[in-house]
Amino acid sequence: MSALLDLIPSLLGGLWVTVQLTLGGALLACILAWLGGLGKRSGFWPVRWVAIAYIEVFRGTSALVQLFWFFYGLPLFGIHLAPMWAGILVLGLNIGAYGAEIVRGGIQSIDKGQSEACTALNLTPFQQFRFVLLPQALVRILPPAGNLLIELLKTTALVSLITLSDLTFKGMILRAETLRTAEIFALLLLIYFGLAQLLAFLVRRIELRLKRGWHMEGTS
Amino acid sequence: MTFDWAFAWSIMPQLLWALRITILATFLGMGLATVLGLVWVLLRRSPWRIVAWTAHYAVEFIRSTPILVQIYFLFYMMPEFGLRLSPMVAGVLALGIHYSAYLAEVYRAGIESIPKGQWEAARALNLNPVQTWQRIILPQAFPPIIPVMGNYLVAMFKDTPMLSAITVLELLQTAKIIGSESFRYLEPLTIVGALFLLLSLLAAQAVRWVERRFDLKELNV
Numbered sequence: 001m002s003a004l005l006d007l008i009p010s011l012l013g014g015l016w017v018t019v020q021l022t023l024g025g026a027l028l029a030c031i032l033a034w035l036g037g038l039g040k041r042s043g044f045w046p047v048r049w050v051a052i053a054y055i056e057v058f059r060g061t062s063a064l065v066q067l068f069w070f071f072y073g074l075p076l077f078g079i080h081l082a083p084m085w086a087g088i089l090v091l092g093l094n095i096g097a098y099g100a101e102i103v104r105g106g107i108q109s110i111d112k113g114q115s116e117a118c119t120a121l122n123l124t125p126f127q128q129f130r131f132v133l134l135p136q137a138l139v140r141i142l143p144p145a146g147n148l149l150i151e152l153l154k155t156t157a158l159v160s161l162i163t164l165s166d167l168t169f170k171g172m173i174l175r176a177e178t179l180r181t182a183e184i185f186a187l188l189l190l191i192y193f194g195l196a197q198l199l200a201f202l203v204r205r206i207e208l209r210l211k212r213g214w215h216m217e218g219t220s
Numbered sequence: 221m222t223f224d225w226a227f228a229w230s231i232m233p234q235l236l237w238a239l240r241i242t243i244l245a246t247f248l249g250m251g252l253a254t255v256l257g258l259v260w261v262l263l264r265r266s267p268w269r270i271v272a273w274t275a276h277y278a279v280e281f282i283r284s285t286p287i288l289v290q291i292y293f294l295f296y297m298m299p300e301f302g303l304r305l306s307p308m309v310a311g312v313l314a315l316g317i318h319y320s321a322y323l324a325e326v327y328r329a330g331i332e333s334i335p336k337g338q339w340e341a342a343r344a345l346n347l348n349p350v351q352t353w354q355r356i357i358l359p360q361a362f363p364p365i366i367p368v369m370g371n372y373l374v375a376m377f378k379d380t381p382m383l384s385a386i387t388v389l390e391l392l393q394t395a396k397i398i399g400s401e402s403f404r405y406l407e408p409l410t411i412v413g414a415l416f417l418l419l420s421l422l423a424a425q426a427v428r429w430v431e432r433r434f435d436l437k438e439l440n441v
Contacts, residue, residue: 056417056421057417059420060416060417060420060421060424061378061413061416061417061420062378062379062380062381062392062413062416063378064381064382064384064392065381065392065409065412065413065416066413068392068395068396068405068409069409069410069413072399072405072406072409073405073406073409073410076405076406150284153286154284154285154286154287155286156286157286157288157289158286158288158382160288161288161384161385168286168288168289168292171289172292175296181296181297181300182297182300185289185292185293185296185297188289189281189285189289189290189293192284192285192286192289193281193284193285196284196285197284200284
């Protein structure tokens with residue numbers, strides 16, 4: 001065990017990069033998921049088309065290909081992104097496109113009678129969204145969004161291929177230096193597993209918090 | 221810098237050739253995942269608690285760690301056990317193992333969707349376990365699983381570029397090689413993206429078609 005512990009300090013810098021990428025990517029993905037999910041339901045066709053194009057393109061091409069395209073392709077147009085920003089941008093765009101479908105599904109799952117009731121009660125569209133739609137949609141969106149957050153964490157490992165020194169990258173360097181392949185990979189996998197469990201735990205906590213005062217799950 | 225169509229056209233044959241490797245890796249990986257997923261489900265239903273528990277956590281572990289690290293693990297670790305894997309074999313193994321954990325969940329959901337009464341009826345009719353699985357459970361559990369498996373096939377297809385990290389000459393690796401030789405990355409990478417988009421949209425359409433077909437059948441019965 002002590003053999004594993006002495007490797008940890010050299011990995012910590014990478015762990016921090018991985019955490020930054022996960023948080024930054026999650027924030028961007030969250031914004032894009034709502035824009036995309038709501039945009040796809042828009043009554044105004046240009047907005048709907050842009051949303052659909054965004055979702056299909058980023059879900060349909062591979063995350064790694066997107067990463068390379070942004071990293072190697074964009075400089076040719078004179079746009080130079082630091083690896084960290086390219087990483088956050090691609091992670092956010094990629095995961096956001098999957099998130100948009102979750103948001104759309106969550107909103108769609110709410111019974112149409114509710115929006116009719118809101119109209120009957122004379123609620124403004126904002127009130128309807130904020131007080132009727134959102135609280136119910138969130139409870140449905142959160143569990144799949146939690147799974148997606150773990151997908152995001154796993155996808156951050158790809159940035160090691162565009163020379164960003166995240167956990168995986170540091171692990172590979174350490175492997176080349178020390179040749180302690182088994183221990184390093186075991187440690188890497190354990191750290192990712194621990195992070196994923198932590199994220200899952202946090203999402204469950206938020207889920208319970210949101211459901212407070214709810215008596216029936218899934219039906220109301 | 222603009223997109224050079226003549227150059228794009230000239231590298232097309234090379235990329236289409238590499239697409240074969242991508243597709244081959246996808247199908248081999250999926251074949252492995254399909255079988256291995258079943259093994260996980262059976263282990264998780266084992267009457268021995270320790271076996272069921274170990275399988276449960278193994279699946280959880282495989283699912284929540286990055287596939288890229290798993291690819292490295294197989295590729296660099298196996299030689300230490302005296303088993304040198306070619307990049308392609310290591311890649312296919314990693315894809316298969318990673319997705320088997322997802323498929324195990326899918327199978328489990330399919331099996332759990334069968335009402336308890338079906339099991340009881342099978343027992344009441346004195347069917348043995350093999351007959352119960354073969355005649356009662358699997359025929360009902362399987363159809364709803366097919367579209368989900370299709371979605372995972374597409375997901376795996378989109379994960380194959382990761383094999384470039386261990387130098388498998390699939391689509392992305394070929395594009396990178398073209399890029400480094402010609403100093404033009406835009407065209408090969410854009411073509412690779414377009415090929416992925418095209419094929420996954422087609423596959424998604426096929427999955428939807430299958431879904432509709434099965435719904436139709438269920439309605440007719």
